[in-house]
Amino acid sequence: MQERPVRDYFRNIWLTVYTILVGMRISLKYCFAKTVTLQYPDVAPALMPRYRGFHFYEAEKCIACDLCAKACPIDCIYIEKTGPRKLDKATGIAGGGLMTRYAIDYSKCMFCALCIDPCPTECIHMGNLHDHSGYTRESMIVEFTELAKQGLQTPQPLWMQKEKMPAWAAERKQEWVDFKHSKDKLTGQDDARRDEMVKAIAD
Ligand code: SF4
Ligand code: SF4
DSSP, rough: OOOHHHHHOOOOOHHHHHHHHHHHHHHHHHHTTTOOOOOOOTOOOOOOTTTEEEEEOOOOEEEEEEEHHOTTTOOEEEESSSEEEEETTTEEEEEEEEEEEEEEETOOOOOTTTTTTTTTOOOOEESSSOOOOOOGGGGGEEHHHHHHHTTTTSSSOOGGGSSOOOHHHHHHHHHHHHHHHOOOOOTTTTHHHHHHHHHTTTT
């Protein structure tokens, strides 16, 4: 009668030691594996070349045709204009009516990119911005026409508005300010592009 409790006692000790060893074996394996943790924000996040980040929008080329909004499966693109707009193929700039609003609600957007392909003037694109932090739901609605008035094509998250930021972030911000992602007839003519962006927007 006394043998079984003694045997169970030692068996429990063995099982405890064994399970610790099994657990430690897995931990030890990862101790020597290649590190995958990224020291963000000090180190830039590694984005794939076709990463679908926050959009960039070229107001001066937009003809307000609504095709992007119609293609959006969750209706989170809002477009308002004073009249129809037409693209001048020679200059690559749209004219006619003015854009009063082009906005995307990022509290709904699922970054599916379905709005990109139907655009006849290729003025809406998925960008490489991965973060748009804010303090309210309303701040997740990006008013691209308001950005265009400031000469911007894409939103600037809070960390991009700080004076001190990691070198990679400053570089990325400058890329956007310099329209490095806009490949069209205004490439390299930054001031002309800013003028056209403002001209496309109604106050
Ligand atoms: S990425 Fe998709 S969900 Fe977001 S605005 Fe475009 S179509 Fe709509
Ligand atoms: S972004 Fe393109 S598809 Fe959308 S309204 Fe402007 S021109 Fe049309």
